[in-house]
Amino acid sequence: MLVLKFGQWDYSSQPVLQLQEYRLEIKKADSRFRYSRIRQGQVIETVFTTPKEPSLGLYPTKPLGLLETVNCILLRLREEVLIPPDGGVELELTCPFDLAVIITEGEHHWVVDRFPVTPVKYSLYGPPERGVVGRYHVSTRWETVDEETRRELALTTIYASNRYQSWVRLRQIAIPTEQIDFFYDENQAYTGVVKVEIKSKALASVLATNQPPRSNLRRSPVLSPAQNKMAFDMEWGY
């Protein structure tokens, strides 16, 4: 079970954190800090020097996993959803996230480390010549997920509406990673609200808004703000 509190990391009183198979450590010598992530004997270290005590935090962030660039999060719905013409549905689904260790100074953020907390899988959305690679996740309804699994996944709230004049079957949702924002409370991660609009038999548009799904949530630091909040067209099936 992922025993984790998002937000500020009080490394002076708790220099070691054990998160499942990961062990995070901060060692301090004068103004020099050594951050380590240890997993199955594999050590990843970052050294940084700062004259004053850095504000270090653990935050849920975009689930890139092992790759530096991932175009979308591809949620494959375990239970497909049927939506009537001019109808809509609100879904609460699971979504993967990466954990980021971030130094914050005022408005500026520096990523010390970023790693996935659940097994990583990727998928191609669309044909090879035009498609995009996305982080793949078989998504289940939040209410069916046990407490232990909830800690390892983010809750994503989806508003899906059908503007097409026929019933449609929603099987998958491709959320653009560039635009998705993450939120957290003490020990639960959330994504911003996602709006899916089904426009035709072959096309749905997905907009990752920056609205928190619930009140009293804090926003994870935005590391690379999206240039434009534009809807992503799912043209290869939804």
Add this chain to the structure above:
Amino acid sequence: MFHTGQIIQLPSLAGVSYTDIFAALIIMVVGLFIASFTRRFITRLTREVLPVSTRIFVERLAYYTVLVIAGMAALSRLQVDFSGAIIAGGIFGIVVGFASQSVVANLLSGIFLHIDKTIQIGDTLEVIGTEIMGVVTDMTIFSTKIRSFDGTQVRIPNEKVFTSSIRRFTAHSARRVQMQVGIAYGSDITKAISAIREALAAQPLILADPAPAVFVDRFDESSIVLNVFAWAPVGEFFAVRQLIPTVIKEALDANGIQIPFPQRVVHIVGQSTEKEKQ
């Protein structure tokens, strides 16, 4: 017989006033200003449209064209007669034209390569029919430079690139890794296929969709040959290619499925077998 000295009238400053010299200087300064302005204007106009190498080429072409026009205008103000030079230049141009066909062909091919966006810097490619394979590191107006996988640089004239068949390995988001593995004739084929599929599905960099495919390809002398297809993000192709043989071997070992050595049954003519003796 062509005598250059008879046709070209050498410039003479006789009869040129100070006003003409001053005007020529002004023309040159203005020309220089217009050339610089044109270059900056082209930079601004094409910065986000053209690749760097094409942009630099177009900028230079425009800059020097304006300068040459300004230079000629300034010289004619100084009463320099260009008629002889033009005739001589024409003949010289024909001679040079014949001699520099390939240079012009490379230049035009370079322009067409940029316009057509056939290849781009950073592409990994193979020039089919040659041994050239590697990453495009530079594209100038005359040639394309490729860093081959052994770290050496290959310079290919643009004409050859433009007229050759090119296989681009990095053109799409994903690539398929494929390999073959032989299993012993006594093996359970279904078990072997599902063991390989499961092992591949557990690898993060092997794409869930398109899903890995494992199927019997043929029956060889010593083994049943399975084809294994798996897709990977294009940047991870080599990592996945290196990984797959190990994953397959471990999966087959864990399920007790043998990868056989080549086998041959030898019958010796005239030597009776134990069965025949009985």
